[in-house]
Amino acid sequence: MGSCHSTAPEPPSRRADETSEADPQRPTHPPPASVRSSKGSALAPASAGAPAAPEKSSLRKKVRQAVDYGVQVVTPGATKTIKTEAELRLIRDSLQKTTVLGALPLGQLTEMIGLMGVKLGQEGQVVGLTNGLYVVLEGAVVIEGGDGVWQRAGSLLGEQQLLYERLDGRPLRARAVTARTKLAHLRRDTFQQHMQGSRRAKLEQNMALISSIGIFDGLSVAERFKLADACENRAYNAGDRIIKQGEAGSEFFILLSGSAKVYRAEGASAETCVDNKYAGDCFGEQALLSDQPRSATVVAADHGTEVLCIDKRMFNALLGQLGGCAHHVLHPSIPQDKLSRHVHPPSDLLRPVAASSSGMRRSATSS
Amino acid sequence: MMVDVEIFRHLSAATRTQLLARMVRVSFADEDFVFRQGDDADKMYIIKSGEVEVLIDTPGGGIPPLQKIDHLFHGRCFGERALVRREPRMAHIRAKGALECLTISKTDFDELALAEQTGYWESRWEKEETRDPSQFKVLRSLGSGAFGTAYLVQHRMHPERIYALKALPKDSLSKRVCSDVVLREKDILASLPISLFVVTLHNAFQCPNNLYMLMDLAPGGELYQIMANNTRFHPLQARFYMACIVLAIEHLHRHSVIFRDLKPENLLIGREGYLKLIDMGFARRLRADEKAYTLCGTPYYLAPEMIQHLGHDKGLDWWSVGVLSFEMIDGSPPFLGNNEMEVYDKVLKLNYTYESDDAADGSYFCADSKDLIRRLICLEPSRRLGNLRDGAEDIKNHRWFTNPTPMVSSSGVARATPSFDWKDLAAGPNGPGRMNPPYVPNREKLSKLASPAIPQWNDKKLLSMNDIQTTEADKEHPRWIAGWSSFTM
Numbered sequence: 138m139g140s141c142h143s144t145a146p147e148p149p150s151r152r153a154d155e156t157s158e159a160d161p162q163r164p165t166h167p168p169p170a171s172v173r174s175s176k177g178s179a180l181a182p183a184s185a186g187a188p189a190a191p192e193k194s195s196l197r198k199k200v201r202q203a204v205d206y207g208v209q210v211v212t213p214g215a216t217k218t219i220k221t222e223a224e225l226r227l228i229r230d231s232l233q234k235t236t237v238l239g240a241l242p243l244g245q246l247t248e249m250i251g252l253m254g255v256k257l258g259q260e261g262q263v264v265g266l267t268n269g270l271y272v273v274l275e276g277a278v279v280i281e282g283g284d285g286v287w288q289r290a291g292s293l294l295g296e297q298q299l300l301y302e303r304l305d306g307r308p309l310r311a312r313a314v315t316a317r318t319k320l321a322h323l324r325r326d327t328f329q330q331h332m333q334g335s336r337r338a339k340l341e342q343n344m345a346l347i348s349s350i351g352i353f354d355g356l357s358v359a360e361r362f363k364l365a366d367a368c369e370n371r372a373y374n375a376g377d378r379i380i381k382q383g384e385a386g387s388e389f390f391i392l393l394s395g396s397a398k399v400y401r402a403e404g405a406s407a408e409t410c411v412d413n414k415y416a417g418d419c420f421g422e423q424a425l426l427s428d429q430p431r432s433a434t435v436v437a438a439d440h441g442t443e444v445l446c447i448d449k450r451m452f453n454a455l456l457g458q459l460g461g462c463a464h465h466v467l468h469p470s471i472p473q474d475k476l477s478r479h480v481h482p483p484s485d486l487l488r489p490v491a492a493s494s495s496g497m498r499r500s501a502t503s504s
Numbered sequence: 505m506m507v508d509v510e511i512f513r514h515l516s517a518a519t520r521t522q523l524l525a526r527m528v529r530v531s532f533a534d535e536d537f538v539f540r541q542g543d544d545a546d547k548m549y550i551i552k553s554g555e556v557e558v559l560i561d562t563p564g565g566g567i568p569p570l571q572k573i574d575h576l577f578h579g580r581c582f583g584e585r586a587l588v589r590r591e592p593r594m595a596h597i598r599a600k601g602a603l604e605c606l607t608i609s610k611t612d613f614d615e616l617a618l619a620e621q622t623g624y625w626e627s628r629w630e631k632e633e634t635r636d637p638s639q640f641k642v643l644r645s646l647g648s649g650a651f652g653t654a655y656l657v658q659h660r661m662h663p664e665r666i667y668a669l670k671a672l673p674k675d676s677l678s679k680r681v682c683s684d685v686v687l688r689e690k691d692i693l694a695s696l697p698i699s700l701f702v703v704t705l706h707n708a709f710q711c712p713n714n715l716y717m718l719m720d721l722a723p724g725g726e727l728y729q730i731m732a733n734n735t736r737f738h739p740l741q742a743r744f745y746m747a748c749i750v751l752a753i754e755h756l757h758r759h760s761v762i763f764r765d766l767k768p769e770n771l772l773i774g775r776e777g778y779l780k781l782i783d784m785g786f787a788r789r790l791r792a793d794e795k796a797y798t799l800c801g802t803p804y805y806l807a808p809e810m811i812q813h814l815g816h817d818k819g820l821d822w823w824s825v826g827v828l829s830f831e832m833i834d835g836s837p838p839f840l841g842n843n844e845m846e847v848y849d850k851v852l853k854l855n856y857t858y859e860s861d862d863a864a865d866g867s868y869f870c871a872d873s874k875d876l877i878r879r880l881i882c883l884e885p886s887r888r889l890g891n892l893r894d895g896a897e898d899i900k901n902h903r904w905f906t907n908p909t910p911m912v913s914s915s916g917v918a919r920a921t922p923s924f925d926w927k928d929l930a931a932g933p934n935g936p937g938r939m940n941p942p943y944v945p946n947r948e949k950l951s952k953l954a955s956p957a958i959p960q961w962n963d964k965k966l967l968s969m970n971d972i973q974t975t976e977a978d979k980e981h982p983r984w985i986a987g988w989s990s991f992t993m
Contacts, residue, residue, distance in 0.1 A: 236811070236845060236849040236852055237812060237813070237848070240852070296845055297843070297844055297845045300844075300848075301799060304844070329799070329813060332797070332812075332813035332814070333797040333813065333815070336797070336813075336814055336815045337795075337797075337815070340815070344793075357792075358792070358793045359792030361793070362792060362793035362794075366795070366817075366885075366886060367884075367886030367887075451886060451887065453893075454892045454893060455886060455892055455893055456893055457893050
């Protein structure tokens with residue numbers, strides 16, 4: 138909801154009757170006829186021996202209920218965060234199997250693990266597993282009201298609660314069945330705030346970088362934001378080749394951190410270093426303008442050299458062809474700032490030649 | 505004080521000064537009639553202090569002879585309608601307690617060309633006539649929504665006007681929910697220009713117990729119900745509905761609003777069979793250079809970026825358009841599972857299938873519809889159709905809409921589906937080229953619904969609503985919610 142800008146606590150606001158019992162007046166949306174059953178039956182329950190799956194229609198209804206949970210207060214550091222090397226590995230392996238966190242870059246996943254708390258339990262103790270995701274680190278637990286299967290080290294519990302409270306409102310509870318039971322806990326609010334914070338920081342960084350590049354002077358703020366959102370962040374180690382002379386390429390790079398060396402081979406002679414690129418510099422810009430092969434090789438010079446990578450096809454689909462600003466890229470002797478702020482209003486520079494009638498769109502999207 | 509009266513706000517400073525100089529003060533005692541119904545009009549009135557009742561003769565000479573239809577207080581004006589329309593008085597005005605008014609004579613009214621602001625007066629009257637629960641007769645309940653109940657109501661003065669009135673009990677709204685969800689919904693609806701494809705908010709008002717939103721009646725019910733009865737649509741029907749949805753979402757996006765909860769439950773079928781988007785509870789305004797992060801929506805329709813908390817913007821709605829299109833043609837949403845996590849897992853793996861490819865009669869997916877859905881159900885928001893350079897135009901120009909696809913009818917005759925005319929759709933039911941909506945609510949049923957012969961809903965709460973009249977004193981009520989009424993003095 139409107140919490141995106143505030144760091145203020147926003148307790149969950151739920152739509153009272155949609156999350157409560159189903160509306161009796163509403164006709165059930167029946168599971169579509171026979172043809173569709175193959176889809177449903179292909180889904181095995183999450184763990185063997187789970188209680189009989191409820192009526193499909195009621196499941197559908199459940200899944201249909203609207204959810205809306207805001208970001209909540211974070212109180213990091215309140216829990217014990219001591220985790221051994223083996224435990225960290227265990228958590229990482231488990232989280233990588235999850236739907237929600239599986240695709241996170243390793244660095245961000247590690248940061249997230251650092252924010253996880255630890256819960257300890259003794260045999261027979263009942264632990265409430267609400268407000269987030271749990272990974273069993275040591276010992277085993279049994280889910281109350283579940284199938285009785287022992288969830289041992291590495292098991293993942295309550296992933297759905299990383300997104301929102303359970304729709305049925307019943308808290309997830311587990312009973313420790315071993316003398317010493319240890320669980321790692323990622324709170325929903327911690328997770329959401331971390332994701333939001335890192336995403337926003339990255340967008341801001343990309344935005345600042347894109348705005349500093351002359352080629353993009355003609356883009357509106359809205360267009361730059363689209364680009365900042367769509368471009369890909371990549372990291373290289375020292376010595377990694379980013380582009381190779383003579384190869385076809387469709388990507389344009391902006392150096393985010395670290396540095397890179399530019400090599401060029403003239404004719405049969407060996408490659409020589411012709412330039413150095415530092416944070417804020419760009420290379421591969423020809424790719425946005427033509428299909429010419431790369432005119433040089435660029436190699437990362439530092440460990441953890443980061444680049445922003447803008448793909449030509451993505452760029453064209455998102456913002457139209459760069460046509461107009463080809464000029465100052467191809468003739469860099471003309472001062473860039475002069476060219477881009479001269480003659481034409483800035484937004485004209487990037488207007489696709491063929492689709493000039495779509496000029497209205499720009500004002501529409503940026504309004 | 506007079507400068508603050510709403511009817512003067514749109515006037516130029518010069519006109520306002522002249523007007524103030526020409527106004528004459530008049531006083532009335534309790535129960536005095538300021539004027540009577542049928543009188544010739546010679547001036548308009550602005551209430552300086554006190555209250556008046558608006559009464560009309562009971563039709564057919566019934567008992568009691570006079571019927572109270574409205575009441576006005578400080579700052580309001582009356583009597584201007586007869587001047588603008590050059591008609592006799594439409595109602596009696598009776599003072600309630602001591603009354604002091606300022607008057608503008610007919611001559612001054614004409615000299616300052618006040619009557620010529622027709623557009624302004626018309627919209628003002630519409631709002632004025634719909635600013636209080638007592639102005640409506642409740643015919644029946646239409647069902648319960650997220651926070652309150654919707655009623656079918658008829659305007660007392662203009663029985664041909666039928667609306668849906670959503671009543672939200674203040675008891676059930678916590679302060680937070682109220683300001684966050686309900687007020688935002690109202691603000692967004694009130695600020696959107698009128699579109700055929702988005703429900704129109706005619707007015708918003710309140711009494712000490714309830715908040716009210718007066719909206720278009722969409723008598724065809726939820727698209728959800730039709731889908732439930734029908735299981736699936738013929739692709740041509742689905743195409744019509746999808747086109748309505750595309751125009752609705754395009755309309756919101758054009759005004760920097762993202763909807764975030766597109767599903768068949770939130771689409772109603774209007775009088776003419778066109779879809780109307782309702783329920784802006786999750787909608788929010790979003791600048792072109794920001795993203796929203798709050799998880800909200802309905803599991804079947806959640807976009808991948810929402811599940812992964814990567815931040816979302818307009819692209820989110822286009823994802824749901826794709827999911828909904830699939831559901832309309834197939835009969836069930838593309839991503840199904842035994843629980844939400846299974847659904848989300850399939851979403852992130854784009855794991856969905858078309859049941860069969862062999863419907864040669866064109867009653868199922870074709871290559872074009874599959875292609876369109878594939879481009880909408882696209883993991884990367886920045887590559888998703890609808891979210892690219894040309895926005896919704898990309899969808900409108902997609903082959904599924906433009907190509908006259910050859911298909912074989914059940915009788916074995918090959919024919920071509922006509923290409924879709926977006927202009928005709930946007931022009932609406934009264935446009936030059938009429939569309940043929942798959943389902944048009946039965947007119948007979950409609951008039952029956954609205955006929956006063958139907959016994960009133962047997963519900964105390966409902967009936968008591970007929971007596972609710974707000975007074976000036978209500979504004980001091982502790983539960984009065986500032987900023988709710990869209991009609992201000």
